[in-house]
Amino acid sequence: MQVEADVYDRNCPSRQVLDRIGDAWSVLIVGSLKNGPLRYTELAQRIPGVSPKMLTQTLRGLERDGLVTRTVHPVVPPRVDYELTTLGRSLLGLVDALKQWAETHIGDVVEARGAYDARATSQSSAVGA
Known part of the structure; x- marks a missing residue:
């Protein structure tokens, strides 16, 4: 889908994407996932100072934007992995x-x-x- 973008236009969706990828937590999460998938607790340990609420919120935003995938494994207890998509790896x-x-x-x-x-x-x- 081709969208005309202008990050200087406050109403342009590209501005929201820039806000997402320019956010400190997003940068640290993307960097942490560089070498492969991690569980939520592993991400929290790699990024000291991030609150559970901010980590969850940022992961959901990255997933919504197509930068991260969330995989739930059908085991007990449940195991959830986060991994960069091709877009996220870019x-x-x-x-x-x-x-x-x-x-x-x-x-x-x-x-x-x-x-x-x-x-x-x-x-x-x-x-x-």
Whole structure:
């Protein structure tokens, strides 16, 4: 299906997709599924800090968008696996690039934050004086 897309148009569905794949939890889930299917608990362990509600919500969104499949195995207790689809796997290059950029430039970001915070503190002190 061919859809004309413009992510800068707030009503365009492509904007929703960009929001989905740009979300931190989505990026971490896609990256975690890089090497194959994982169970819900395995994903939760790989992504410290994600709440059960956010993990479930994000997985459902990724499944709805066709990026992840959810497979329920008929065993007791039930076993559910999550896996990237072909469409989801097409994001791996972008996710890996974002990961690499973040890890490479975290020192620069921390330095910039420190400089910004120092300026903001000195400016607020000058205003209050």
